[in-house]
Amino acid sequence: MLEEVGMVVDKSTWNFSSIFATQGLWFWINIMLLIIILFWVLSIIWVAKDIMARTSKLSYQVLCVFLVTFLSPILGLPIYWVIRPIGFVRDRLPWREAQVMNLVVCYNCGTLNPKDHECCLACGEALKIKCKQCGKDFPHSYGYCHFCGAPNID
Ligand SMILES: [Zn+2]
Numbered sequence: 001m002l003e004e005v006g007m008v009v010d011k012s013t014w015n016f017s018s019i020f021a022t023q024g025l026w027f028w029i030n031i032m033l034l035i036i037i038l039f040w041v042l043s044i045i046w047v048a049k050d051i052m053a054r055t056s057k058l059s060y061q062v063l064c065v066f067l068v069t070f071l072s073p074i075l076g077l078p079i080y081w082v083i084r085p086i087g088f089v090r091d092r093l094p095w096r097e098a099q100v101m102n103l104v105v106c107y108n109c110g111t112l113n114p115k116d117h118e119c120c121l122a123c124g125e126a127l128k129i130k131c132k133q134c135g136k137d138f139p140h141s142y143g144y145c146h147f148c149g150a151p152n153i154d
């Protein structure tokens with residue numbers, strides 16, 4: 001009879017410290033697991049949104065989402081930060097528009113550079129390549145060498 005009364009009193013004074021005392025270790029392991037799963041799911045959603053804004057290549061998108069899903073965010077996120085494209089798709093102007101403005105597009109990061117620049121002002125990548133036919137330098141983003149008309153193929 002006395003024990004029953006004691007239990008009723010216990011339940012009515014359910015607070016934070018009594019949860020810790022009565023639920024014990026398992027309760028906190030479950031809370032931790034919940035936080036980890038939430039972090040995992042949010043990381044996958046963030047990577048999916050971020051990679052879709054940075055590239056339109058499906059294979060690249062799938063690879064990055066797989067990376068963070070199966071390697072866990074702890075391993076996957078740092079790898080993703082290293083391999084993801086620097087610029088966003090929306091910041092990349094089509095080369096035709098850039099051409100009119102006397103600019104060239106960096107093929108690495110998409111930043112617009114003045115035509116006389118040798119290297120990209122944003123990422124340092126070389127903007128010009130040597131023509132295989134005439135040997136002169138022309139911007140990497142050109143479809144053809146503007147000296148001799150040879151196609152820009154790597
Ligand atoms: Zn660049």
Ligand SMILES: [Zn+2]
Nearest residue numbers: 131134145148
């Ligand atoms: Zn040429």
